[in-house]
Ligand code: K1U
């Protein structure tokens with residue numbers, strides 16, 4: 670398995686819409702495995718293929734706690750087919766926006782359809798943190814980041830911080846290679 674580099678905002682790739690996969694073949698199931706390894710190492714509870722520069726509708730999620738067994742969910746072509754009227758506000762983070770957080774309101778329960786790692790169609794419901802994480806990841810596939818739901822003032826503060834962070838990282842990398 671391979672750990673893939675995660676793309677950090679701002680980057681035009683993160684604003685690009687992903688395309689459906691034809692079938693979950695060995696190439697896509699390998700991508701899912703590599704994405705899970707990347708997500709566990711980060712660490713995170715979800716990862717969309719867009720975040721590793723692959724513009725395909727593929728997502729991996731695992732919201733299990735550190736002391737629990739892993740419960741990975743791999744999805745290709747996920748679609749939300751029902752959302753509850755009831756909304757909930759949760760703090761969200763994003764591996765493409767390191768150290769930045771925002772309170773985002775989303776439907777509390779959803780029903781979704783996707784193709785799993787064995788190329789089987791799955792229809793399931795999700796609630797709580799899992800529902801929030803799924804909606805966050807599906808947004809990535811549409812080129813949407815959680816900061817797009819914030820006021821332009823809050824969004825610009827976060828983007829400015831990230832641009833600074835990127836500059837510092839570039840300088841550190843340059844010093845390392847001297
Ligand atoms: O999409 C991503 O960048 C992953 C993101 C998913 C997410 C988190 C919170 C709410 C909605 C979606 C993350 O995993 S950020 C890191 C994180 O939340 C976390 C990291 C370690 C342990 C527990 C959580």
Ligand code: ZN
Nearest residue numbers: 762763764765
């Ligand atoms: Zn994210």
